[in-house]
Amino acid sequence: MRKRFIINSLNFVRNTGVHHGKILPAELERLREYLSDHAGEIAYSISGILDEKGRPVLKIIITGMITLCCQRCLSKLEHTLDVKTHLLIARTQDEYSSYDEDNSVDAILASPDMDALTLIEDEIILSLPISPRHLENECSINNITINTSEATKAVVKKHPFASLKSLKK
Numbered sequence: 001m002r003k004r005f006i007i008n009s010l011n012f013v014r015n016t017g018v019h020h021g022k023i024l025p026a027e028l029e030r031l032r033e034y035l036s037d038h039a040g041e042i043a044y045s046i047s048g049i050l051d052e053k054g055r056p057v058l059k060i061i062i063t064g065m066i067t068l069c070c071q072r073c074l075s076k077l078e079h080t081l082d083v084k085t086h087l088l089i090a091r092t093q094d095e096y097s098s099y100d101e102d103n104s105v106d107a108i109l110a111s112p113d114m115d116a117l118t119l120i121e122d123e124i125i126l127s128l129p130i131s132p133r134h135l136e137n138e139c140s141i142n143n144i145t146i147n148t149s150e151a152t153k154a155v156v157k158k159h160p161f162a163s164l165k166s167l168k169k
């Protein structure tokens with residue numbers, strides 16, 4: 001069973017709540033699909049604050065290290081997480097729709113029982129590079145002598161993580 005931390009988002013802001021913790025990459029089920037292995041650790045914090053306009057906001061900070069899969073050589077690639085997000089809490093569906101039209105803000109709908117770790121996981125996945133790769137001089141593909149350039153192109157054309165998924169099957 002994975003850990004859960006349920007908050008009532010508006011109450012959390014009203015009480016200027018703060019929650020922080022650590023989680024292992026393997027504990028986040030949807031994130032696991034993107035990982036090369038389960039090394040690393042993720043630290044997170046969620047705070048309930050009001051923005052300069054007095055609107056309720058969840059401030060999320062995520063740091064740590066996870067291991068992605070290089071899309072050129074398919075071996076592991078250490079990836080540093082450094083996510084800082086402000087999520088406006090919409091009190092009604094109408095408010096949510098109006099926030100949604102504004103590209104400068106991210107919003108979520110208020111909920112009495114929101115799973116904070118699901119939110120953390122969403123933010124991590126959103127922050128991942130679309131096509132993670134080693135730097136040119138660090139990528140082991142440069143050491144492979146057989147001509148794999150055609151194969152590499154084929155991998156890159158697919159969804160960036162499709163090759164990882166097929167490897168795991």
Ligand SMILES: [Zn+2]
Binds near residue numbers: 070074
């Ligand atoms: Zn590589």
